[in-house]
Amino acid sequence: MQKTKLPAVLATFVVCYAFWILLTWTFTVQELAAGAIVSLAIALFSARFFVHEKAGWLANPVRFLACLGYWIGTFMKELISANLNMARICFGGCRDINPGIVKIPTDMQSDYGIAAVANSITLTPGTITMETTEEDGQNYLYVHWIDVKETDPEKAGEAIKGSLERGVRRFWK
Amino acid sequence: MALRIVCDIFFAIGLVFAFAGTKGILKMPDTFSRMQAQTCIATLGVLGVVIGGVLYAAIGMHSAGTAIKIAVIGLLILVTNPIGSHVLARGAYRGGIRPEKKMETDDLGRDFDD
Amino acid sequence: MTDMLIFSIFFAVLAAMNLYRLAKGPNAADRMVAGDAMDTLICCAMILFSLFSGRGVYLDIAVLTALFGIIDTIVVGRYLEGGKKK
Numbered sequence: 272m273q274k275t276k277l278p279a280v281l282a283t284f285v286v287c288y289a290f291w292i293l294l295t296w297t298f299t300v301q302e303l304a305a306g307a308i309v310s311l312a313i314a315l316f317s318a319r320f321f322v323h324e325k326a327g328w329l330a331n332p333v334r335f336l337a338c339l340g341y342w343i344g345t346f347m348k349e350l351i352s353a354n355l356n357m358a359r360i361c362f363g364g365c366r367d368i369n370p371g372i373v374k375i376p377t378d379m380q381s382d383y384g385i386a387a388v389a390n391s392i393t394l395t396p397g398t399i400t401m402e403t404t405e406e407d408g409q410n411y412l413y414v415h416w417i418d419v420k421e422t423d424p425e426k427a428g429e430a431i432k433g434s435l436e437r438g439v440r441r442f443w444k
Numbered sequence: 445m446a447l448r449i450v451c452d453i454f455f456a457i458g459l460v461f462a463f464a465g466t467k468g469i470l471k472m473p474d475t476f477s478r479m480q481a482q483t484c485i486a487t488l489g490v491l492g493v494v495i496g497g498v499l500y501a502a503i504g505m506h507s508a509g510t511a512i513k514i515a516v517i518g519l520l521i522l523v524t525n526p527i528g529s530h531v532l533a534r535g536a537y538r539g540g541i542r543p544e545k546k547m548e549t550d551d552l553g554r555d556f557d558d
Numbered sequence: 559m560t561d562m563l564i565f566s567i568f569f570a571v572l573a574a575m576n577l578y579r580l581a582k583g584p585n586a587a588d589r590m591v592a593g594d595a596m597d598t599l600i601c602c603a604m605i606l607f608s609l610f611s612g613r614g615v616y617l618d619i620a621v622l623t624a625l626f627g628i629i630d631t632i633v634v635g636r637y638l639e640g641g642k643k644k
Contacts, residue, residue: 293516294621296509354488358464361481365471370543374551393526396483399476399533402552413552415533417480422549448561455565455606459572462599466572469579469595475587478579482595493569493602497609505612513617514605517624521598524628528594531635536587539638 275315279322284314323382329442337442345438349395357396360417371419372401375428377410378436384443385410391435398431447504451496458492465489474543479533486525494518559610566606573599590634597627 287310295302329335360368379385389400389412402413414431421427461484468481494514501511537552576599579592601620608616 290516293512296512350487354461354484357468357480357484358461361464361468361471361484365468365473365477368472368477370474370477371547371549372552373549374555389530390526393530394483394487394522396487397480399479399483400530401533401537404555413555415476415480417477419549452561452565455562458602459565459568462569462572462602465595466575466599469576469592475585475591478588478591482591485595486598490598490602493605497605500609505609510608510614510617513614513621517601517605517617517620520621520624521601524624525598528628528631528635531632532587532590532594532638535635535638536585539587539640541585541587541638 275319276322276326278326279318280314282326283318283321284310287313328383334442341438341441345434346391349391349435353395353397357417368417369419370415370417371422372413372415373419373422373424373427373431375412375414375424375431377412377428377432378440379410379444381444384439385412387439387443388412388432388436391439392432395435447500451500451504454492454496454499456492458489458496461485461487461492462489473545475536475541476533476543479529483525483529486521490518490521562606562610566603566610569599569603569606573603586634586638590631594627594631597623601627 288306291306291310292303295306329338377385377388379388385403389403392398392412392414393400397417399415400412401415404411404413414427416427416431419427421430465481465483465485468484469478472478472481494517497514498511501507501514573596576592576596580589580596583589583592601623604616604620604623608614608620
Protein backbone atom coordinates (compact mmCIF):
# COMPACT_ATOMS: atom_id res chain seq x y z
CA MET A 272 0.00 0.00 0.00
CA GLN A 273 1.49 3.28 -1.05
CA LYS A 274 0.69 6.78 0.13
CA THR A 275 -1.78 9.07 -1.58
CA LYS A 276 -0.06 11.63 -3.82
CA LEU A 277 -1.51 14.90 -5.12
CA PRO A 278 -1.04 14.29 -8.90
CA ALA A 279 -2.67 10.90 -8.55
CA VAL A 280 -5.69 12.44 -6.80
CA LEU A 281 -5.90 15.14 -9.46
CA ALA A 282 -5.81 12.63 -12.33
CA THR A 283 -8.48 10.41 -10.75
CA PHE A 284 -10.63 13.46 -10.03
CA VAL A 285 -10.45 14.63 -13.65
CA VAL A 286 -11.42 11.20 -14.97
CA CYS A 287 -14.33 10.81 -12.51
CA TYR A 288 -15.64 14.33 -13.16
CA ALA A 289 -15.45 13.95 -16.93
CA PHE A 290 -17.37 10.69 -16.64
CA TRP A 291 -20.04 12.38 -14.49
CA ILE A 292 -20.48 15.25 -16.94
CA LEU A 293 -20.67 12.93 -19.93
CA LEU A 294 -23.30 10.76 -18.25
CA THR A 295 -25.58 13.48 -16.92
CA TRP A 296 -25.09 16.16 -19.62
CA THR A 297 -26.96 18.86 -17.69
CA PHE A 298 -25.17 22.09 -16.83
CA THR A 299 -27.01 23.44 -13.80
CA VAL A 300 -24.88 24.61 -10.88
CA GLN A 301 -26.30 22.10 -8.43
CA GLU A 302 -25.49 19.07 -10.55
CA LEU A 303 -21.97 20.28 -11.28
CA ALA A 304 -21.28 20.96 -7.59
CA ALA A 305 -22.65 17.58 -6.49
CA GLY A 306 -20.53 15.84 -9.12
CA ALA A 307 -17.42 17.72 -7.99
CA ILE A 308 -17.94 16.74 -4.35
CA VAL A 309 -18.57 13.07 -5.10
CA SER A 310 -15.63 12.90 -7.53
CA LEU A 311 -13.29 14.47 -4.98
CA ALA A 312 -14.35 12.01 -2.28
CA ILE A 313 -13.84 9.05 -4.62
CA ALA A 314 -10.46 10.40 -5.77
CA LEU A 315 -9.21 10.88 -2.19
CA PHE A 316 -10.28 7.38 -1.28
CA SER A 317 -9.18 5.38 -4.28
CA ALA A 318 -6.31 7.21 -6.02
CA ARG A 319 -3.73 5.04 -4.30
CA PHE A 320 -5.22 1.92 -5.87
CA PHE A 321 -5.42 3.32 -9.40
CA VAL A 322 -2.23 5.28 -9.99
CA HIS A 323 1.07 3.54 -9.34
CA GLU A 324 3.43 5.54 -11.54
CA LYS A 325 3.61 9.03 -12.99
CA ALA A 326 0.06 10.37 -13.18
CA GLY A 327 0.61 13.09 -15.79
CA TRP A 328 2.39 10.92 -18.35
CA LEU A 329 -0.32 11.25 -20.99
CA ALA A 330 -0.92 14.97 -20.38
CA ASN A 331 1.88 15.70 -22.86
CA PRO A 332 0.08 16.52 -26.16
CA VAL A 333 2.59 14.62 -28.33
CA ARG A 334 2.09 11.43 -26.33
CA PHE A 335 -1.67 11.95 -26.19
CA LEU A 336 -1.92 12.31 -29.98
CA ALA A 337 0.26 9.23 -30.43
CA CYS A 338 -2.06 7.33 -28.07
CA LEU A 339 -5.16 8.49 -29.96
CA GLY A 340 -3.59 7.63 -33.30
CA TYR A 341 -2.72 4.17 -32.02
CA TRP A 342 -6.27 3.39 -30.86
CA ILE A 343 -7.93 4.76 -34.00
CA GLY A 344 -5.42 3.61 -36.61
CA THR A 345 -3.25 0.60 -35.82
CA PHE A 346 -5.49 -1.05 -33.28
CA MET A 347 -8.67 -0.70 -35.34
CA LYS A 348 -6.98 -2.30 -38.34
CA GLU A 349 -5.87 -5.29 -36.26
CA LEU A 350 -9.30 -5.48 -34.61
CA ILE A 351 -11.24 -5.61 -37.88
CA SER A 352 -8.97 -8.20 -39.50
CA ALA A 353 -9.08 -10.41 -36.38
CA ASN A 354 -12.87 -10.05 -36.22
CA LEU A 355 -13.26 -11.12 -39.84
CA ASN A 356 -11.03 -14.13 -39.15
CA MET A 357 -13.08 -15.09 -36.10
CA ALA A 358 -16.38 -14.69 -37.96
CA ARG A 359 -15.04 -16.95 -40.70
CA ILE A 360 -14.18 -19.61 -38.13
CA CYS A 361 -17.60 -19.34 -36.47
CA PHE A 362 -19.65 -19.46 -39.67
CA GLY A 363 -17.46 -22.29 -40.95
CA GLY A 364 -18.73 -24.59 -38.24
CA CYS A 365 -16.05 -24.07 -35.55
CA ARG A 366 -14.11 -27.06 -36.82
CA ASP A 367 -10.67 -25.89 -38.00
CA ILE A 368 -9.40 -24.57 -34.67
CA ASN A 369 -6.21 -25.53 -32.91
CA PRO A 370 -6.20 -23.97 -29.41
CA GLY A 371 -3.17 -23.71 -27.17
CA ILE A 372 -1.40 -21.52 -24.64
CA VAL A 373 1.90 -19.94 -25.70
CA LYS A 374 4.41 -17.93 -23.69
CA ILE A 375 5.67 -14.80 -25.45
CA PRO A 376 8.27 -12.26 -24.33
CA THR A 377 7.41 -8.55 -24.32
CA ASP A 378 9.72 -5.53 -24.39
CA MET A 379 7.56 -3.39 -22.11
CA GLN A 380 8.95 -2.40 -18.70
CA SER A 381 6.34 -0.23 -16.99
CA ASP A 382 3.06 -1.50 -15.56
CA TYR A 383 1.00 0.67 -17.88
CA GLY A 384 2.85 -0.54 -20.96
CA ILE A 385 2.28 -4.18 -20.02
CA ALA A 386 -1.37 -3.46 -19.26
CA ALA A 387 -1.88 -1.67 -22.59
CA VAL A 388 -0.31 -4.50 -24.59
CA ALA A 389 -2.13 -7.21 -22.63
CA ASN A 390 -5.51 -5.53 -22.99
CA SER A 391 -4.95 -4.91 -26.70
CA ILE A 392 -4.16 -8.60 -27.12
CA THR A 393 -7.26 -9.60 -25.17
CA LEU A 394 -9.54 -7.26 -27.09
CA THR A 395 -8.62 -8.72 -30.48
CA PRO A 396 -10.74 -11.86 -30.94
CA GLY A 397 -8.65 -15.01 -31.09
CA THR A 398 -6.17 -14.23 -28.32
CA ILE A 399 -6.65 -13.84 -24.55
CA THR A 400 -3.89 -12.88 -22.12
CA MET A 401 -4.07 -15.21 -19.14
CA GLU A 402 -1.06 -14.39 -16.96
CA THR A 403 1.95 -12.09 -16.81
CA THR A 404 5.23 -12.99 -15.16
CA GLU A 405 8.76 -11.67 -14.86
CA GLU A 406 11.97 -13.66 -15.14
CA ASP A 407 15.40 -11.99 -14.93
CA GLY A 408 14.10 -8.55 -15.85
CA GLN A 409 12.25 -9.81 -18.94
CA ASN A 410 8.45 -9.74 -18.87
CA TYR A 411 6.46 -12.61 -20.32
CA LEU A 412 2.80 -12.99 -21.24
CA TYR A 413 0.88 -16.26 -21.37
CA VAL A 414 -1.59 -16.03 -24.23
CA HIS A 415 -4.39 -18.41 -25.14
CA TRP A 416 -4.40 -18.55 -28.93
CA ILE A 417 -7.27 -20.16 -30.78
CA ASP A 418 -5.26 -21.09 -33.86
CA VAL A 419 -1.66 -21.92 -32.92
CA LYS A 420 0.63 -21.53 -35.91
CA GLU A 421 4.00 -21.10 -34.18
CA THR A 422 5.25 -22.59 -30.94
CA ASP A 423 8.59 -20.76 -30.90
CA PRO A 424 8.21 -17.80 -28.45
CA GLU A 425 9.78 -15.09 -30.65
CA LYS A 426 7.88 -15.99 -33.81
CA ALA A 427 4.61 -16.44 -31.93
CA GLY A 428 5.11 -13.05 -30.27
CA GLU A 429 5.69 -11.41 -33.63
CA ALA A 430 2.55 -13.02 -35.05
CA ILE A 431 0.35 -12.11 -32.06
CA LYS A 432 1.47 -8.63 -31.02
CA GLY A 433 4.06 -7.34 -33.50
CA SER A 434 2.34 -4.19 -34.73
CA LEU A 435 0.43 -3.64 -31.47
CA GLU A 436 3.60 -3.50 -29.39
CA ARG A 437 5.36 -1.26 -31.89
CA GLY A 438 2.38 1.13 -31.65
CA VAL A 439 2.30 1.15 -27.85
CA ARG A 440 6.07 1.72 -27.58
CA ARG A 441 5.61 5.14 -29.15
CA PHE A 442 3.96 6.51 -25.99
CA TRP A 443 4.68 4.07 -23.15
CA LYS A 444 7.89 2.33 -22.24
CA MET B 445 -33.38 9.07 -45.88
CA ALA B 446 -29.76 8.53 -46.86
CA LEU B 447 -28.82 8.81 -43.19
CA ARG B 448 -31.24 6.04 -42.27
CA ILE B 449 -29.68 3.74 -44.87
CA VAL B 450 -26.14 4.43 -43.58
CA CYS B 451 -27.26 3.79 -39.99
CA ASP B 452 -28.99 0.57 -41.03
CA ILE B 453 -25.79 -0.62 -42.70
CA PHE B 454 -23.87 -0.06 -39.46
CA PHE B 455 -26.55 -1.85 -37.43
CA ALA B 456 -26.47 -4.75 -39.85
CA ILE B 457 -22.68 -5.03 -39.51
CA GLY B 458 -23.09 -5.17 -35.75
CA LEU B 459 -25.82 -7.78 -36.06
CA VAL B 460 -23.69 -10.00 -38.30
CA PHE B 461 -20.76 -10.01 -35.87
CA ALA B 462 -23.06 -10.49 -32.87
CA PHE B 463 -24.59 -13.48 -34.63
CA ALA B 464 -21.13 -14.88 -35.36
CA GLY B 465 -20.22 -14.55 -31.67
CA THR B 466 -23.46 -16.19 -30.54
CA LYS B 467 -22.96 -19.08 -32.93
CA GLY B 468 -19.42 -19.46 -31.60
CA ILE B 469 -20.63 -19.54 -28.01
CA LEU B 470 -23.18 -22.21 -28.84
CA LYS B 471 -20.97 -24.42 -31.01
CA MET B 472 -17.35 -24.10 -29.84
CA PRO B 473 -15.92 -27.27 -28.26
CA ASP B 474 -14.26 -25.96 -25.08
CA THR B 475 -14.48 -23.16 -22.52
CA PHE B 476 -11.59 -20.95 -23.62
CA SER B 477 -12.67 -21.00 -27.26
CA ARG B 478 -16.11 -19.82 -26.15
CA MET B 479 -14.44 -16.88 -24.44
CA GLN B 480 -12.73 -16.01 -27.72
CA ALA B 481 -16.08 -15.99 -29.49
CA GLN B 482 -17.55 -13.74 -26.81
CA THR B 483 -14.93 -11.08 -27.58
CA CYS B 484 -16.35 -10.90 -31.10
CA ILE B 485 -19.71 -9.66 -29.73
CA ALA B 486 -18.11 -7.08 -27.45
CA THR B 487 -15.94 -5.46 -30.11
CA LEU B 488 -17.39 -5.10 -33.58
CA GLY B 489 -20.95 -6.03 -32.55
CA VAL B 490 -21.10 -3.18 -30.06
CA LEU B 491 -19.04 -0.86 -32.24
CA GLY B 492 -21.44 -1.19 -35.17
CA VAL B 493 -24.47 -0.38 -33.03
CA VAL B 494 -22.70 2.50 -31.30
CA ILE B 495 -21.42 4.15 -34.49
CA GLY B 496 -24.82 3.87 -36.14
CA GLY B 497 -26.58 5.13 -33.03
CA VAL B 498 -24.26 8.11 -32.62
CA LEU B 499 -24.73 9.09 -36.27
CA TYR B 500 -28.50 8.82 -36.01
CA ALA B 501 -28.77 10.65 -32.68
CA ALA B 502 -26.43 13.47 -33.67
CA ILE B 503 -27.67 14.15 -37.21
CA GLY B 504 -31.17 12.68 -37.30
CA MET B 505 -32.42 13.60 -33.82
CA HIS B 506 -30.24 16.73 -33.16
CA SER B 507 -29.70 15.54 -29.62
CA ALA B 508 -26.10 15.91 -28.46
CA GLY B 509 -26.79 14.41 -25.02
CA THR B 510 -28.12 11.16 -26.44
CA ALA B 511 -25.20 10.85 -28.86
CA ILE B 512 -22.61 11.39 -26.15
CA LYS B 513 -24.33 8.95 -23.80
CA ILE B 514 -24.31 6.24 -26.47
CA ALA B 515 -20.63 6.91 -27.17
CA VAL B 516 -19.86 6.63 -23.44
CA ILE B 517 -21.66 3.28 -23.24
CA GLY B 518 -19.61 1.96 -26.17
CA LEU B 519 -16.37 3.22 -24.64
CA LEU B 520 -17.30 1.66 -21.29
CA ILE B 521 -17.89 -1.76 -22.80
CA LEU B 522 -14.73 -1.58 -24.93
CA VAL B 523 -12.55 -0.58 -21.96
CA THR B 524 -13.94 -2.99 -19.39
CA ASN B 525 -14.50 -6.12 -21.49
CA PRO B 526 -10.84 -7.26 -21.74
CA ILE B 527 -10.46 -7.00 -17.95
CA GLY B 528 -13.42 -9.27 -17.31
CA SER B 529 -12.35 -11.67 -20.02
CA HIS B 530 -8.82 -11.91 -18.63
CA VAL B 531 -9.99 -12.43 -15.04
CA LEU B 532 -12.47 -15.10 -16.08
CA ALA B 533 -9.92 -16.99 -18.21
CA ARG B 534 -7.31 -16.97 -15.45
CA GLY B 535 -9.84 -17.98 -12.82
CA ALA B 536 -11.15 -20.83 -14.97
CA TYR B 537 -7.63 -22.12 -15.63
CA ARG B 538 -6.55 -21.91 -12.00
CA GLY B 539 -9.80 -23.49 -10.86
CA GLY B 540 -8.88 -26.64 -12.73
CA ILE B 541 -10.99 -26.32 -15.90
CA ARG B 542 -9.20 -27.88 -18.89
CA PRO B 543 -10.46 -28.55 -22.43
CA GLU B 544 -11.36 -32.16 -23.14
CA LYS B 545 -9.17 -32.37 -26.21
CA LYS B 546 -5.43 -31.98 -25.54
CA MET B 547 -4.20 -28.50 -26.39
CA GLU B 548 -1.51 -27.93 -29.00
CA THR B 549 0.93 -26.39 -26.51
CA ASP B 550 0.30 -25.64 -22.85
CA ASP B 551 3.11 -23.44 -21.55
CA LEU B 552 1.09 -22.27 -18.53
CA GLY B 553 0.50 -25.80 -17.32
CA ARG B 554 4.16 -26.58 -17.91
CA ASP B 555 5.52 -23.63 -15.95
CA PHE B 556 3.06 -23.50 -13.05
CA ASP B 557 2.89 -27.19 -12.33
CA ASP B 558 0.61 -28.07 -9.46
CA MET C 559 -38.13 4.27 -37.18
CA THR C 560 -39.45 0.74 -37.50
CA ASP C 561 -36.10 -0.62 -38.66
CA MET C 562 -34.58 0.12 -35.26
CA LEU C 563 -37.35 -1.84 -33.55
CA ILE C 564 -36.63 -4.78 -35.86
CA PHE C 565 -32.90 -4.66 -35.13
CA SER C 566 -33.65 -4.40 -31.43
CA ILE C 567 -35.81 -7.52 -31.59
CA PHE C 568 -33.02 -9.34 -33.44
CA PHE C 569 -30.54 -8.48 -30.70
CA ALA C 570 -32.97 -9.64 -28.02
CA VAL C 571 -33.43 -12.94 -29.89
CA LEU C 572 -29.64 -13.39 -30.00
CA ALA C 573 -29.53 -12.77 -26.24
CA ALA C 574 -32.23 -15.40 -25.76
CA MET C 575 -30.21 -17.89 -27.82
CA ASN C 576 -27.41 -17.60 -25.26
CA LEU C 577 -29.81 -18.99 -22.64
CA TYR C 578 -29.12 -22.45 -24.06
CA ARG C 579 -25.46 -22.24 -23.09
CA LEU C 580 -26.41 -20.64 -19.78
CA ALA C 581 -28.63 -23.59 -18.92
CA LYS C 582 -26.49 -26.41 -20.33
CA GLY C 583 -22.89 -25.22 -19.91
CA PRO C 584 -20.77 -27.94 -18.29
CA ASN C 585 -19.15 -25.65 -15.70
CA ALA C 586 -19.45 -22.24 -14.07
CA ALA C 587 -17.08 -20.44 -16.46
CA ASP C 588 -19.24 -21.42 -19.45
CA ARG C 589 -22.33 -20.04 -17.74
CA MET C 590 -20.53 -16.80 -16.96
CA VAL C 591 -19.34 -16.38 -20.55
CA ALA C 592 -22.90 -16.78 -21.78
CA GLY C 593 -24.13 -14.35 -19.13
CA ASP C 594 -21.59 -11.75 -20.16
CA ALA C 595 -22.57 -12.10 -23.80
CA MET C 596 -26.25 -11.73 -22.90
CA ASP C 597 -25.40 -8.61 -20.97
CA THR C 598 -23.67 -6.98 -23.93
CA LEU C 599 -26.43 -7.96 -26.34
CA ILE C 600 -29.18 -6.61 -24.07
CA CYS C 601 -27.21 -3.37 -23.79
CA CYS C 602 -27.22 -3.09 -27.61
CA ALA C 603 -30.94 -3.84 -27.72
CA MET C 604 -31.57 -1.11 -25.14
CA ILE C 605 -29.64 1.46 -27.20
CA LEU C 606 -31.64 0.60 -30.31
CA PHE C 607 -34.96 0.63 -28.46
CA SER C 608 -34.12 4.00 -26.96
CA LEU C 609 -33.51 5.39 -30.46
CA PHE C 610 -36.81 3.88 -31.59
CA SER C 611 -38.94 5.26 -28.77
CA GLY C 612 -37.03 8.54 -28.29
CA ARG C 613 -36.87 8.21 -24.50
CA GLY C 614 -33.67 8.64 -22.55
CA VAL C 615 -34.59 6.24 -19.75
CA TYR C 616 -33.48 3.18 -21.70
CA LEU C 617 -30.00 4.63 -22.12
CA ASP C 618 -29.61 4.85 -18.34
CA ILE C 619 -30.66 1.22 -18.08
CA ALA C 620 -28.06 0.37 -20.74
CA VAL C 621 -25.32 2.13 -18.73
CA LEU C 622 -26.26 0.21 -15.60
CA THR C 623 -26.36 -3.08 -17.51
CA ALA C 624 -22.85 -2.52 -18.84
CA LEU C 625 -21.50 -1.54 -15.41
CA PHE C 626 -23.01 -4.45 -13.49
CA GLY C 627 -22.03 -6.88 -16.24
CA ILE C 628 -18.34 -6.18 -15.72
CA ILE C 629 -18.68 -6.29 -11.94
CA ASP C 630 -20.31 -9.72 -11.80
CA THR C 631 -17.85 -11.14 -14.33
CA ILE C 632 -14.93 -10.06 -12.17
CA VAL C 633 -16.55 -11.38 -8.99
CA VAL C 634 -17.21 -14.81 -10.50
CA GLY C 635 -13.69 -14.91 -11.97
CA ARG C 636 -12.06 -14.20 -8.64
CA TYR C 637 -14.31 -16.76 -6.97
CA LEU C 638 -13.33 -19.49 -9.42
CA GLU C 639 -9.65 -18.69 -8.93
CA GLY C 640 -9.74 -19.80 -5.31
CA GLY C 641 -11.27 -23.14 -6.20
CA LYS C 642 -8.07 -25.16 -6.16
CA LYS C 643 -5.24 -24.35 -3.80
CA LYS C 644 -1.65 -25.04 -4.68
